Amino acid sequence: MQKKINSWLITQIDKGTQTDYLELDSSEFLSNEIIIEVKNSALNYKDALAITGMAPIIRKFPLIPGIDLSGVVIQSKNKKFSEGDRVFTTGWGLGELQHGGLSSHASTDTDILIKLPNKYTHSYIMGLGTAGLTAMLAVLALHENSIKPDAGKVLVTGSSGSVGGIATKLLLKLGYEVVALTSRPEYNRDYLKSFGNIEVLDTNDFLGNPRMLSKERWAAAIDVVGGKVLENIITETKRSGVIFVCGQVLGLNLATNLAPFILRGVRLIGIDSAFCSHERRSRAWDMIFDLLDVKDVNNLSEIIDIKDVYERSKLIVNGKNRRRIITNNSN
Ligand SMILES: NC(=O)c1ccc[n+]([C@@H]2O[C@H](COP(=O)([O-])OP(=O)(O)OC[C@H]3O[C@@H](n4cnc5c(N)ncnc54)[C@H](OP(=O)(O)O)[C@@H]3O)[C@@H](O)[C@H]2O)c1
Numbered sequence: 001m002q003k004k005i006n007s008w009l010i011t012q013i014d015k016g017t018q019t020d021y022l023e024l025d026s027s028e029f030l031s032n033e034i035i036i037e038v039k040n041s042a043l044n045y046k047d048a049l050a051i052t053g054m055a056p057i058i059r060k061f062p063l064i065p066g067i068d069l070s071g072v073v074i075q076s077k078n079k080k081f082s083e084g085d086r087v088f089t090t091g092w093g094l095g096e097l098q099h100g101g102l103s104s105h106a107s108t109d110t111d112i113l114i115k116l117p118n119k120y121t122h123s124y125i126m127g128l129g130t131a132g133l134t135a136m137l138a139v140l141a142l143h144e145n146s147i148k149p150d151a152g153k154v155l156v157t158g159s160s161g162s163v164g165g166i167a168t169k170l171l172l173k174l175g176y177e178v179v180a181l182t183s184r185p186e187y188n189r190d191y192l193k194s195f196g197n198i199e200v201l202d203t204n205d206f207l208g209n210p211r212m213l214s215k216e217r218w219a220a221a222i223d224v225v226g227g228k229v230l231e232n233i234i235t236e237t238k239r240s241g242v243i244f245v246c247g248q249v250l251g252l253n254l255a256t257n258l259a260p261f262i263l264r265g266v267r268l269i270g271i272d273s274a275f276c277s278h279e280r281r282s283r284a285w286d287m288i289f290d291l292l293d294v295k296d297v298n299n300l301s302e303i304i305d306i307k308d309v310y311e312r313s314k315l316i317v318n319g320k321n322r323r324r325i326i327t328n329n330s331n
Contacts, residue, residue, distance in 0.1 A: 001026060001030075001035065001074065001075055002026060002105075003025065003026055003027070004023050004024065004025065004026060005023070005024050005026045005029065005030070005103055005104045005105040006021070006022070006023055006024075006103065006104040006306075007021070007022060007024050007029065007064045007102065007103035007104065007105075008020070008021050008022075008051065008064060008065055008066070008102040008103065008306070008309055008310075009021075009022050009024065009062050009063070009064055010050060010051065010053075010058055010061065010062060010063050010064075010065055011061055011062040012061040012062070016053050017050075017053040017058065017061075018053075019051045019052070019053070019065075019310060021306075021307055021309075021310075026105065029064060029099055029103075029105075029107070030105055030106070030107035031107060032107040032108050032109050033076065033077045033078045033107075033108075033109055033110050034073055034075070034076050034077070034078065034081055034087075034107065034108055034109070034110055034113060035073070035074050035075035035076075035105060035106075035107050036069065036071040036072065036073055036074065036087060036105065036106045036107070036108065037071050037072050037074050037104070037105055038069050038070070038071040038101055038103055038104060038105060038106050038329040039070055039071045039072065039122035039123075039329060039330060040069075040070050040071075040122040040123050040125075040126040040303075040326050040327060040328060040329060041066045041068055041069045041070070041100075041101035041102050041103075041126060041306070041326075041327045041329055042066070042067070042068040042101075042126045042127075042129045042130070042131075042324065042325060042326050042327060043102075043304075043309055043312055043313060043316065043325040043327060044067045044068065044129070044130050044131065044162065045161070045162070045247065045249065045316060045317075046067060046095070046096070047065050047066055047067055047095055047100075047102070047313070048312075048313035048314075048316035048317050049317060050065050050095065050096070051065055051309060051310060051313040052310075052313050052314055052317050054317050057095075057096055058095075058096060059096060059097050060097060060098075063095070063096075063098075063099060063100070064095070064099040064100050064101075064102060064103050064106070065095040065100050065102050066094060066095045066100030066101035066102035066103065066106075066327075067090060067091060067094050067095045067096070067100060067101070067129070067130050067274070068088075068089070068090045068091075068094070068100075068101055068126055068129035068130050069088065069089060069094070069100065069101025069106050069126075070086075070087070070088035070101075070116060070122040070123075070125045070126050071086075071087065071088075071106070071122065071329075072084060072085070072086055072087075073085040073086075073087055074105075076110075078110040080110050081110060081113065081115075085115060086115065086116040086118075086122070087113045087114065087115055087116060088113070088114055088116050088122070088125045088126070089108060089112045089113050089114060090129050090130040090133055090273065090274075091130055091133070091273055091274035091275065091276070092112040092274060092275065093274065093275075094108070094112075101329075102306060102309060102327065102329070103329065104329055104330075114281075114282075114285070117289070120289070120294075121294075123301075123303060123326050123328075124294055124297050126326045126327075127297035127298070127300065127301035127324055127326050128166065128288060128292070128297060128324075129324070129326075130273055130274070131161075131162030131163045131165075131166055131324050132166050132288055132292070132324075133273045133276070133281065133284055133285070133288070134163050134246050134271055134273040135163050135164075135166035135167035135170055135222070135246075135288075136166075136170060136284040136285075136287055136288045136291075137271050137273055137276060137280070137284050138163075138167055138222045138244040138246055138271045139167060139170045139171060139174065139222075139287075140280075140283070140284055140287065141242075141244055141269055141271065142154070142171075142220055142222075142242065142244065145220075145242045145267070145269070147219055147220045147241075147242055149174060149175040149176045149177070151219035151220065152177065152218070152219030152238060153177050153178070153179050153199075153217065153218055153219060154171055154176045154177065154178055154179070154218065154219060154220045154221065154222070155179045155181060155217075155218045155220075155221040155222070155223075155233060156168045156171065156178060156179070156180050156181065156221070156222045156223075157181045157203065157221070157222070157223045157224055157225040157229055157230075157233075158181070158182075158183075158203075158223075158224040158225050158247065158249060159180035159181055159182050159188070159192055159200075160180075160182050160184070160187075160188040160191060160192065160322045160323070161224065161321070161322070161323075161324075162300075162323070162324035162325075163222075163224045163246050163247060164180070164181075164222070164224050165195075165300050165323065165324065166292070166300055166324070167222045168180050168192070168195055168198065169195055169292065169296055169300060170288070170291055170292070171222075172195055172196040172197075172198065173291045173292070174291070178196075178198045178199075179198065179199045179200075179201055179218075180192045180195075180198050180199070180200050180201070181200075181201050181202075181203050181206065181225075181229070182200060182201075182202070182203060183202070183203035183204065183319060184319075185200055185201070185202045187322075188200070188322065191322065194299070203225065203229060206228065206229045206232045206233065207228050207229065207232075208228075208232070209228075210228075210231045210232045210234070210235045210256075211235055212235065212257050212259045213235055213259050213260060213263065213264070214232070214235045214236045215236065216236065216237070216238040216239065216241075216264070217236045217237075217238070218233065218236055218237050218238060218241055218243075219238050219241050220237075220241055220242045220243065220244070221233045221237065221241075221242075221243045221244070222243075222244045222246060223243060223244065223245055223246060223247070224246045224247030224248075224249060225247065225248075225249045225250050226245070226247060226248040226249060226250050226251060226252070226254065227248075227249075227250025227251050227253070227254070228250065229250060230243070230245065230250075230254060231254065231255060231256050234256050234260050234266060234268070235256075235257075235259075235260055237260060237264065237266045238264070239264045239265060239266075240264070240265045240266075240267075241264070241266055241267070242266070242267045242268075242269060243266070243267070243268050243269070244269050244270075244271050245268060245269065245270050245271065246271045249319070300323055300324055301323050301324040301325070301326050302322075302323045302324070302325055302326070303326045303327070303328055304325055304326070304327055304328070305327070305328055306327045306328060306329045309327060312325055
């Protein structure tokens with residue numbers, strides 16, 4: 001095992017944080033059962049918030065950020081994995097409670113690792129990662145809540161981003177009628193229309209103060225934006241419709257009223273991918289592998305050098321990014 005690793009590291013300074021790309025001593029940062037040479041990681045919204053210090057994501061300092069990682073086992077103290085095994089993981093507090101994947105090497109417990117099927121590359125799985133798992137869990141929940149493709153329009157917010165983009169693509173593959181909401185319709189319309197037959201609407205039209213109940217428009221919605229956008233969606237959801245709440249780009253607060261819930265039976269269901277059970281993950285991964293091939297994932301993602309993570313994080317938190325961002329962690 002080499003003595004030095006190259007990693008992004010977030011440290012606490014005064015009341016804020018500082019993020020640097022550094023050479024670190026492996027003995028200080030690789031102390032769990034399995035050591036992995038990370039081939040690819042990804043830049044999630046939460047990672048970008050942590051890296052830019054825009055929100056208090058990190059619970060323990062100093063910390064290597066990165067919710068997702070995929071790589072090759074180079075040392076194992078557990079017989080479940082051997083040197084040379086190709087593995088990946090998403091969530092489980094990586095980059096938040098424990099060191100994450102934005103590094104040349106990572107060390108994790110055995111029970112959060114999944115063997116990467118031989119036919120998939122590290123970049124394919126990281127093109128999905130936490131975002132893909134979240135989108136698939138939302139679509140799975142849609143199905144479990146009896147929202148069939150003939151139920152009507154399904155609204156997806158933040159549709160040019162990672163969770164929204166993958167959810168849009170999954171729904172189209174399953175035959176749903178999708179309406180994609182984007183805050184930059186001029187920039188994103190052609191990109192979103194390339195996904196298939198969808199309607200594209202402007203997020204800015206969902207920022208006004210909602211009425212108690214509005215005209216019924218959506219059989220379901222997959223929302224990553226929250227805030228005023230979600231407040232408006234709730235009042236426009238059809239009788240017995242369901243909204244799957246995945247993210248909070250506009251913040252955690254929600255001001256709504258009970259009429260949509262008690263007069264229309266609207267349901268609001270939260271999606272958590274980070275600590276979702278092994279059984280449900282496994283089911284979701286099997287479904288996503290069936291639905292999205294390498295070409296789909298390539299269209300939905302972009303690969304950047306790990307050294308460009310800070311600059312890209314600034315674009316993400318300012319709503320100026322498009323597609324899922326995969327990092328190339330090899331030196
Ligand atoms: N529940 C979970 O387990 C889970 C898992 C992954 C992510 N998340 C959460 O889901 C959210 C999205 O994550 P992501 O990885 O998809 O991020 P992302 O790739 O950066 O996409 C977010 C999208 O939101 C839209 N957006 C950004 N700023 C906006 C603003 N000011 N107003 C309106 N729309 C804005 C943009 O899409 P348009 O340009 O198309 O508007 C952007 O592409 C985050 O809050 C993240 O923490 C939750």
